[in-house]
Amino acid sequence: MAARSPVEYAAGYPETEAAPAQKTGNFSARQPGCMACAGLTEISVDGLFDTRFGIKGSFEVRRCLQCDLEQLFPVPAPSQLKNLYERYYNFSGERETVYTTLRERFFSSLLYRLWIRLDEDISFHTRRGGGRLLDIGCNEGRTLKNYARNGFHAEGTELNETAAVVARAAGFAVFTGPLDDFTPDAPYDVAVLSNVLEHSLDPKAMLRSLGRVLKPEGEVWISCPNSQSWLRPVFGRWWINWHVPFHVTHFSPLTLRHLLDESGFGQIEIRQITPALWVASSIIARLFARTGKPTRQLRNPLLIFGLVLACRALLFPLFYWGNRAGRGDCLVAVARKTE
Ligand SMILES: [Zn+2]
Numbered sequence: 497m498a499a500r501s502p503v504e505y506a507a508g509y510p511e512t513e514a515a516p517a518q519k520t521g522n523f524s525a526r527q528p529g530c531m532a533c534a535g536l537t538e539i540s541v542d543g544l545f546d547t548r549f550g551i552k553g554s555f556e557v558r559r560c561l562q563c564d565l566e567q568l569f570p571v572p573a574p575s576q577l578k579n580l581y582e583r584y585y586n587f588s589g590e591r592e593t594v595y596t597t598l599r600e601r602f603f604s605s606l607l608y609r610l611w612i613r614l615d616e617d618i619s620f621h622t623r624r625g626g627g628r629l630l631d632i633g634c635n636e637g638r639t640l641k642n643y644a645r646n647g648f649h650a651e652g653t654e655l656n657e658t659a660a661v662v663a664r665a666a667g668f669a670v671f672t673g674p675l676d677d678f679t680p681d682a683p684y685d686v687a688v689l690s691n692v693l694e695h696s697l698d699p700k701a702m703l704r705s706l707g708r709v710l711k712p713e714g715e716v717w718i719s720c721p722n723s724q725s726w727l728r729p730v731f732g733r734w735w736i737n738w739h740v741p742f743h744v745t746h747f748s749p750l751t752l753r754h755l756l757d758e759s760g761f762g763q764i765e766i767r768q769i770t771p772a773l774w775v776a777s778s779i780i781a782r783l784f785a786r787t788g789k790p791t792r793q794l795r796n797p798l799l800i801f802g803l804v805l806a807c808r809a810l811l812f813p814l815f816y817w818g819n820r821a822g823r824g825d826c827l828v829a830v831a832r833k834t835e
Contacts, residue, residue: 528558528569531745532700532755535562537569544733544740547785548794549584555740563754566723566746574697580741581656615808616769618719618826619690621646627685630709632702633692634670637663644668648686653678675705683711694720694743703759710833716761718829722768723748726814726823727778734785736777737825752827760835768824770815775825776803 528537537558544555556569572580602608612621621642629643634652636659643650651669654660660670671678687706696702706716721737723746728735737743747755749766756764777794780803784793793799808815818824 530560530563530565531567531571531698532565533560533563535560537561537567540566541733541738544738545785545787546740547734547736547781548739548791550786550788550790551580551584551741552788553741555738557738557746563751564748565751565755566748568740568744571697571744572741577697577741578655615773615804616771616826618769618771618828620688620717620719623717625686628682629686629688630680630684630706631688631690632675632706633690633695634663634668635659637666637668637670639688639690640668641666643688651680651684675702675709678705678709680709683714684709685711685714687714687716689716689718689720691719691721693718694745694747697744699745699755700759703756703761707760707833707835712833714833716756716829716831716833718752718756718827718831720747720752720827721774722824722827723751724823725770725825726818726821727770727775727825731778731782734778734782736774736781747827749822749827752829756829756831760833761831762834764829764831766827766829768819768822768826769828770818770825772804772807772811772815773800775807775811776800779803779807 529535530537537560539556540559542554542556544557545553557566558569559566571577609621617623619639619642621639624646626647627649629648629650631639631643631650631652634640634654635656637652640650640652640663651671652660652663653671653673653675654663655672657672660672663670671680687710689702689706693699693702703716710716721743725735725737728737737746749768753764753766756762777800780793780799781791785791815824
C-alpha cells in the first residue's frame with residue numbers, strides 16, 4: 497500500500513471555509529458546498545475519525561444552511577472510496593473464520609428471527625410478502641436468503657464482484673455495476689436500501705435509478721441512521737453512525753422525506769427504531785476506538801451479545817422514548833413510486 501492512504505490524501509486537502517456555493521448540485525470532494533442543493537454549509541461536528549477500521553484521517557460533518565442536509569467533508573473521490581471499500585469494508589472472500597461461521601449460523605437460525613422481533617429489524621427481515629424484490633448492495637447474499645424465505649422473488653445488486661459470486665452460487669441473480677446501467681428483465685415490486693443510502697455519493701440519483709426499475713406504485717424500503725438521534729450527543733465523535741469516511745450523508749426524518757419527495761416517491765411513512773446492536777457498537781467504540789487503529793472489539797461476538805442484552809434490558813425506556821420523540825437511532829422509511 498502507498499505510504500499515504502487515499503483518505504489521508506483527501507482529508508489533508510486544503511479546506512476553504514468561505515468557499516462559494518458550487519455552480520451545480522453535483523457532488524464535489526473538494527468544496528464544502530451542499531451536495532444536494534449547492535448551498536453553503538457550516539460545520540456541525542469536527543474531529544471525526546474512523547472508529548471501526550482505523551483508517552487514518554480527520555473528517556467533519558457539515559450542515560447545509562439551505563436544505564439542512566448533513567454531509568461528510570471532505571468526501572473521498574469515487575476512485576478512493578472504491579479502494580477503501582475493497583480494502584476495508586466489503587466482503588473480501590473471508591470465509592470459515594470463527595467470526596464468519598458464527599455470523600452465518602446466527603443469521604440463518606431461529607435465534608436470529610427471534611432476535612429481530614425482540615430487538616429491531618433494520619433490514620426488513622420480518623416483512624412477508626410476494627413479488628419481485630431488489631436488494632441494493634446485497635453483498636454475499638445473506639439478506640437475499642431472508643427475503644426469499646419471506647415469500648419474495650429476491651434479486652440483488654452488488655459492486656463487489658467477489659461478494660456477488662458467492663450470492664450467485666447460492667442461486668440469486670445479482671447485477672454488478674452502476675445502477676444507471678441496470679436494465680432488469682422485469683420491473684420490481686420492492687427495492688430495498690438497507691443501510692445503503694447514506695453511503696451514496698448521490699442519493700437522489702440512486703433513488704431515481706430505483707424509480708426506473710420499479711413497477712408503477714412500486715415501493716422503496718429504506719433504513720439509515722437518524723441524524724437527530726439522542727445517542728449522537730451522548731457518544732459525540734464516537735457515535736457509531738458517523739462511520740467516516742463511508743457515511744456520506746446524514747439524514748433527519750425531514751431531509752429524508754424531502755429527498756424522497758424530490759426523487760419521485762410519495763405516501764412516505766417514516767418511523768424510528770433504536771437497535772441495541774448499534775448502541776452496543778457505540779459503547780464499544782467509545783471504550784476502545786483509537787485513531788489509526790482497528791477496533792477489534794467490534795468483532796467480538798460475546799462482547800457484542802452481552803452488551804446488546806444489557807442495553808435492551810436496561811435502556812428500553814430510553815429507546816421507547818427516543819423512538820417516539822423523533823430521536824431514535826435509525827430511520828425506517830417506506831415510500832411509493834409516484835412518477
Ligand atoms: Zn443543501
